[in-house]
Every structure is written in structure tokens, then in C-alpha cells.
Amino acid sequence: MVRVTGNFGGQAPLSEVVRSAISAAFDAGWADPKKLSQASTRSRILESQALESIATGLSLTVDQIEVVGEEEFAPYLALSGFLSPKKELGIGAIDRGKIRALGRTHASHRIIPVDQHGALVADEISMDSVLSLQVANGETGIVQDLPTLSARAECVVLDATTSGSRIPLGTTWDAAVFSSSSWGGPQGIAIIGIRNSAQWRYPLPHIAPIRTPGGYSLPLLLASSVALENFKEDSLHLRALNEHLRKTIVAAIPGSYCVGDIEKSLPHLLTIILPDTISEMVVRDLDALGITVEAGSACSPVDLAPSHVLAAMGLPTEGAIRIRLRDSHSVSEIDELVAALVKVCSDL
Template sequence: MTDSAPRPAATYLDAASGEPLHPTAREVVLAALERGYADPRRLHGPARDARLLLDNARAVVAECLGVRADEVSFTASGTDAVHRGLLGLLRARARSGDRVVLPRVEHSSVLHALEWAGASAETLEVDRLGRADPAALAAAASAPGTALVALQSANHEVGTRQPVAGLVAALRAGGSDVPVFVDARASAGREDLPPGWDVAAASAHLWGGPAGVGVLLVRHGTGWVSPFPADDRVDERTAGFENVPAALAAAAALRAVVAERAEVDARQRRLVDRIRAAAAAVPDTEVVGDPEDRLAHLVTFSCLYLDGEALVTALDRRGFGVASGSACTASTLEPSHVLAAMGALTHGNVRVSLTAATTEDEVERFVAALPEVVADLRAEVGL
């Protein structure tokens, strides 16, 4: 028998897994479907029209991210951009070695790419907030056989910003000239790209663009060689028929988000501060990540004695869509390697991430429901 009781209206608080499609992107993708269907590499009129749209999308993304248009490639996803970025650097640096230095809190897509390539991963410890030490990074990168350094601009799971500029400065001061790959998916569009990257990756669905559009950035002059079979496309860094309407919609959403982000950032920071305070007030609950130097829209906390899946399910019944487990393996609800690296509780964790449209009323309803849900679940297990 199924529960026939009406469910509360859903409040989506999982923007770190995917921001709802921005209204501007919706309008653009519908219009672009009428014009962007042809193969951009052909010479006839419809193809030239599609190529014009693709070039326009590339130019808009470049302008919004502060890069050159010829440094921008559209990939099949943010994960695809990560894989192409990392593996292309590794292939270009094959003579230097296959050793990659990275903090322990990097996304699993980075770890999987290195494992697939058979690269040697030198993982660095992080502090309780999730940050790597510049001196330790510089020392590790100076070892023979180091091909590159991989860093994230901000953590997908706890929101802590990684001090990329300071880490790269320490690298260069220590005499290391190895290239730096930056996973900027969590922050791109919300914040400027950190300086110091040679190759970077972003994902359109995390700024309100359509899913299935990643952005690979390869700095002009950086050695990068495609790690996959060649494809005779417009852009040699990608493969397959370009999704021109989706790329144009991603660019339109990015332009809109960049224009709105000062106001959205301030509002989200205030609302997340409210959630952080409410979660901290729940007994035996740990709020993780930097309270100040962080992404504005995201907070993670862990509740002692509870299971993350049970928390997600109970909050969903109350009408709140949140995440648990690792940000990169949440479908399996595996313990978070990010929280483990930070020395935080790895069970009973909840990640709340606000959309641009999240209201104060929705947040107040969430913080009112949270202690009740935690208390009810603990009572069920006799606590």
C-alpha cells in the first residue's frame, strides 16, 4: 500500500548538483533550435548559420570568464571537460613524468581520470576547513617526475574556497613550472576564475545552463594534446557533433548569472548563514567548511548518530530536496572522502545548496523542520 497523504510542495535545495534552467537559457535554446541544427563545419548556409551561433556562444563565455575565445571549448559535460583537461595535460607532459600532485579533497572525476590514465597521484593533506598548505604543495610539486598540479577553485561539497592564487604563487616561488589544472565547476559563473590556471573546467548546469554542456579552457600557449581519438570537428579539443543550441543557451545563462551575481551572492550568503546557525544549534551536529571564505550558496553539516540517507528521505517527506554522501558519489551514498580528509563526521551529513530563486520563507521553513526531523530520527533509534 502506498502513502496517499499529499506531499508538501517541493523546495529544491540541491543546486550544487544542478541549478534549475535559467529563464534566459530557456528562451534562447528554443530560438536556437530553429537555427542551430546544421553541422557547423559544412559550407552551406544553414551550416554557416550554426557556426555563427557556436562562435557567438564561445565569445560570450570567454567574455564572462575573462579568457580568450580561442581558449574556450564546449564539451559533453563538466566531467568530460575535467577528463579532457587532465588527460590532455598528462599526454603533453609525458616526457616529464606521470606524477600528479593534488589535495585529498578533489572531486572523484579527477581521481577517476588519473586512475584510468595510470598516473601516480600524490595526495596532500588538508586542514579542518579543507585547504591545502602552500609550502607542502610546493615541496611535493618539486619532486622529479611531476607532470602537473590539480586544484579546485572551491569545494563542491563544503563550499570552502581553495586559495588557488596563493598555492600557485608558492609553486612558482619554489621554482616549479609545472602546469596547473583547476576544477572550477563549483564556482564558475558565481565568481571570477582564480588566477594561475593553465587548464580549467566548468559545467553549464551548475550556473543555470542546460545539462550536457561542459566548458574546457586551455590557456593560450599551454601544452595540451588530445588524449582521445581525433575527430574532424571545428574544435580539435572536443569530439562529436556540437550541440549548438545548448552551447548558446549555456552562454546566455552565464551572461545573465554574471550580471545578477552580486545581488544573488549577498542574499544567498545571508540565507546560508541562517542555515549554518540553525544547524549548529541542533545537538551533536557539526557544521563543516569555512564560515566566511566560501561559496555563498552552500553549506554542509553532519548529525551524529544518524544515517545520511534517512535524513535525506525524512527531509524529502517534509518537502525539502537536499543531498547527502559525497558530492561526487551521492547516488551510492558512500562516505564522503572530502569530509574524511577534513577530519569531520562522514555519516549523517546533509548538503544544502540554494538556487538563485530560493526564498527567505523556504529557508525559514527548512530551519524550522530540521531540528524536528533530527529529533524524530534519533528517537526512532532510541536516542
């Protein structure tokens, strides 16, 4: 087995403090907070503390928060709660696959195009629509102009599953969806912030007045709150690494292209297009050298489906790889990555 010496992929091991929180929670065998028992009472207290911590970390109030145990289900709930059959749904051309799939099931929907820089075209948004607005793209890190775009629609549901707590959301939104993994928490926990509760309705069949199906893992919720409390990212360091990588790769591999303006992107994400290469082969050959990167669409990476994000921007989809930078990375590791890419590209 090849020892991975450079992890520039999307996932990293959970931190020790988060692993410890999960382990302690499962070892304790937490009781269902909805039951009536002493153990359930303790669980309710811990659940309440976790929700208060998450609300603080995301600049929400506790009464705005709903927890969903299936991350891909959360955007559907958030958007569908504001939709009616005649209401138009606006979906960005670079939105995640599950959100675009929702658009296909809604009679009145519009795909909002992006320009060559990955920015949504504001003039294409209907003023009376429900808009799915991605805060930052999971492939390119490109950040949207939230104030301008939010003002264009009647109702705005933010997809903050990539940006997490990194970017302030402002006040012109009606609901927002977050993923625990965006701040180093475990997968399997999504947070919906419902700001406009007066207009939102639970979209699934129900008898009791509920807002989400429930059924999430309390240990994962506790670990998610611990992760958010301990989440720190050196954005200046990451931006310096990102700038260094951009300059070095373009100089080392003629024709290579770094997607997005660094001033309008999250500093820890970068997509690079390598000319005359095949993405899958680049990923494979780098892996043989002990370096992990990703390719394909970020929302369907298993089968390396071509990136609909790059296609929407009018860019080549082949030869594209995704890099995720972390605080632990150094300039020397970036140089090693570039050297490995030069070798791989020359061998293809």
C-alpha cells in the same frame, strides 16, 4: 505525490529565458556548423556569437575556449594534455571522483591532503608537478587559496565546475574547466579554457590538429551562453541566509556542525553534519515534508556513497546533508527548514 515546497537541492529548473533558448534552437533544427550550406553558415555565426559571449563571461579569450559535450570528460582532457609518463600528477584529496580515478591510471601521482578546514596542504605539492586544483568544493563550498597553491606547481589545471564565473581565477593557471550548470545553464556542456596552449597536447589519438573531440550540442551551447549572460546572484543575500542557517541550526540541534568557514566558502553551498542521524533517512523524511536536500558524495550521489570530502577533512560522513541556497529563498524558508530538521532528527 508530495508537493515540494522547499528546494534546497543541487538542481533547480532552468530559467524561462534558458528554456526558451533551448526550445527555439531545437525547433530550428540547427545544421552542423562544420558543413557547407546556408543553414550551416547561420549555425557557425550563432556558434561564434555564443563562444564570444562565454569568453567574455568567463574572462577568457575565444581562442582559449574549447567546448566538450561530456562534462565528466573535460577534466581528463585538460589534465592529460599536460601529462607525460614521468610527470607527477598532484590531486587533491577532495577532488571529484573522475579526477581521482585519473590519478590511479597515472604511474606517478600524489594525493594532496587537506587540513581540518578543507584547505589543501601547500607543502605537499611538488614544484615540478601538474596540479589539479579545485577552485571551490561542490559539497562544502570551501574555496582554495588559488595564488598560494598555484605558485607551488609547474602546471596548474583549475576545476571551476562549481565556482563557475563567481571567483576570479587570476593568471597563474594553465587550463581551467567549467560546467554550464554552475551558472544556471543546461547540463551536457563543459568549457575548457587552455591558457598555456604551447605546452598542451591533445591526449587522444588523432590525425587532424584538434584540441577536443567535438560533437557537442549547438542548442545546449547557445542556451549555456544565454544562461551566462543572464546569470546574477545576490551574494550578500545568500551570505546572510547562510549565516542565519548556521546560527539557527547550531542553536536548535545540539552537536550539529556546519562545515567550513563562511568567509572562505561560496555563500550558496553548505554541508551540515547532524549528530546521531543517518543521512539517507534525513533526506527521505525531509522529502516527505516537501523539502529537498542532498546527501552522500556530490560526485556520486545516486548510491549515497559516503563523502570522501568529509573523510579527508577528518569529519564524520554519516548524518551529513548538503544545502544549496538560492536568491529566491527567504529567512522564513530557512526557519522552516530548521524546524523540519529538528522534527526529523527527534523522530529518528
